[in-house]
Amino acid sequence: MIDRRSLMASAVALGASAAVSGSALARGAKMKPIDPRFPEGFLWGAATAAHQIEGNNLNADLWVIENVPGTIFAERSGDAANSFELWPVDLDLVKGMGLNSYRFSLEWARIEPDEGHFSNAMLDHYKAMIEGCRARGLKPVVTFNHFTTPRWFAAKGGWHNPESPALFARFCDRSARHLAAGIELATTLNEPNLAGVIGEILPPQLLAGDKATQEAAAKQLGVPLYTPGVSLYIKDPKTYRANMMEGHRRGVAAIKAVRPDLPVGVSLAILDDQAVGKNSMRDQIRERYYNEWLRLARETCDFIGVQNYERKVWNAKGPLPAPADARRNAGGIEVWPGSLAGAVRYAYEVTKLPVYVTEHGVNSDDDALRQWLIPAALAELKRTMDDGVPVRGYFHWSLIDNFEWGFGYHHRFGLHSFDRETFKRTAKPSAEMLGSIARRNSL
Ligand code: GAL
Numbered sequence: 001m002i003d004r005r006s007l008m009a010s011a012v013a014l015g016a017s018a019a020v021s022g023s024a025l026a027r028g029a030k031m032k033p034i035d036p037r038f039p040e041g042f043l044w045g046a047a048t049a050a051h052q053i054e055g056n057n058l059n060a061d062l063w064v065i066e067n068v069p070g071t072i073f074a075e076r077s078g079d080a081a082n083s084f085e086l087w088p089v090d091l092d093l094v095k096g097m098g099l100n101s102y103r104f105s106l107e108w109a110r111i112e113p114d115e116g117h118f119s120n121a122m123l124d125h126y127k128a129m130i131e132g133c134r135a136r137g138l139k140p141v142v143t144f145n146h147f148t149t150p151r152w153f154a155a156k157g158g159w160h161n162p163e164s165p166a167l168f169a170r171f172c173d174r175s176a177r178h179l180a181a182g183i184e185l186a187t188t189l190n191e192p193n194l195a196g197v198i199g200e201i202l203p204p205q206l207l208a209g210d211k212a213t214q215e216a217a218a219k220q221l222g223v224p225l226y227t228p229g230v231s232l233y234i235k236d237p238k239t240y241r242a243n244m245m246e247g248h249r250r251g252v253a254a255i256k257a258v259r260p261d262l263p264v265g266v267s268l269a270i271l272d273d274q275a276v277g278k279n280s281m282r283d284q285i286r287e288r289y290y291n292e293w294l295r296l297a298r299e300t301c302d303f304i305g306v307q308n309y310e311r312k313v314w315n316a317k318g319p320l321p322a323p324a325d326a327r328r329n330a331g332g333i334e335v336w337p338g339s340l341a342g343a344v345r346y347a348y349e350v351t352k353l354p355v356y357v358t359e360h361g362v363n364s365d366d367d368a369l370r371q372w373l374i375p376a377a378l379a380e381l382k383r384t385m386d387d388g389v390p391v392r393g394y395f396h397w398s399l400i401d402n403f404e405w406g407f408g409y410h411h412r413f414g415l416h417s418f419d420r421e422t423f424k425r426t427a428k429p430s431a432e433m434l435g436s437i438a439r440r441n442s443l
Contacts, residue, residue, distance in 0.1 A: 037442045046093075046395060075408035093425060126142075160225065
């Protein structure tokens with residue numbers, strides 16, 4: 001099943017050779033005390049993405065993938081959390097926690113259900129969400145594209161298509177003209193840095209399964225190439241990445257043309273890669289997975305969005321296994337609170353841009369783990385801020401359990417759970433944990 005981050009971590013763990021101690025936090029403890037107060041105006045939020053919570057996203061590329069016979073996906077997104085209807089309830093949850101911001105995404109497949117046909121009703125839907133945020137005192141942080149694209153776009157090869165940057169820019173232009181006035185911060189793409197490279201380190205059978213699913217979808221639709229916006233298998237990674245980068249550039253320009261003062265960024269997936277010993281592979285890994293996009297962000301963005309869930313420690317041969325006493329997520333991957341600060345520091349070093357943590361969280365049914373992680377990670381983040389790294393906000397992934405791509409509903413990151421039949425939301429104790437920090441604006 002497709003969970004890119006866990007797959008990446010478990011795949012690299014295959015090459016592991018020696019244990020590493022989790023002593024960086026302990027070392028940190030000897031450093032100067034952390035000032036618990038966050039700066040005034042710091043954004044405290046929770047994050048979601050349209051396809052993962054809205055439900056019945058029939059025109060999206062993944063709807064075809066999820067439903068094609070033999071699919072690699074564990075289950076279909078179906079009704080999800082029915083947030084297309086229940087978004088006011090979701091906003092009330094954010095408000096009720098005492099957060100001051102909400103990150104969500106626009107669904108391109110709803111706004112442009114057929115190529116060149118834009119839906120004012122759907123644009124109005126997202127406008128109502130933006131206004132709903134404002135009415136509750138929440139600052140809307142809007143991702144223009146969070147992985148899923150319209151099925152007509154995927155049916156033209158997705159980001160392989162030479163027209164893809166222009167198509168994305170047109171979508172950004174139309175959406176910005178309708179919505180930009182109320183938005184606090186905008187991001188173009190979600191984690192584009194993993195596209196086309198993640199496949200290099202995955203077990204070959206997974207790539208083969210993803211490829212077969214895409215081929216089955218192409219056959220069903222009678223097109224030569226069907227490439228959804230989130231894919232493990234990418235036929236031509238070089239072209240695909242170049243088009244995404246150009247799409248980002250043109251997307252930023254389109255949004256800025258409508259509202260020059262709206263801060264625009266991009267959210268990247270960044271592990272906290274640490275180097276040990278002589279000739280550690282760490283810098284090679286950073287070059288391969290992040291630097292191209294970090295450099296593009298430095299040239300084109302007002303801020304950098306950092307999304308971190310784990311660390312990896314590299315020696316000269318590969319990644320080291322987690323310490324024996326590590327706490328682990330539902331996928332068996334180490335959960336290490338210092339990783340967020342490490343990733344943030346690195347993104348800042350390369351870009352020198354203000355940082356928003358646009359995602360951080362944990363896949364676990366044990367909410368005690370989430371309650372432990374949140375304050376510990378925020379303390380390390382604050383230490384980094386005290387050292388001068390300009391972090392402006394923290395968005396926890398996720399407001400609510402949701403459709404975790406290839407894993408379906410079995411991987412749960414939510415501060416709230418929901419009932420699959422009634423859609424009733426229930427807060428987990430971690431929601432209060434994050435809420436109390438946000439309300440105090442202090443650790
Ligand atoms: C990110 C992604 C989210 C969510 C999260 C947890 O890669 O942006 O959509 O799935 O990971 O795995």
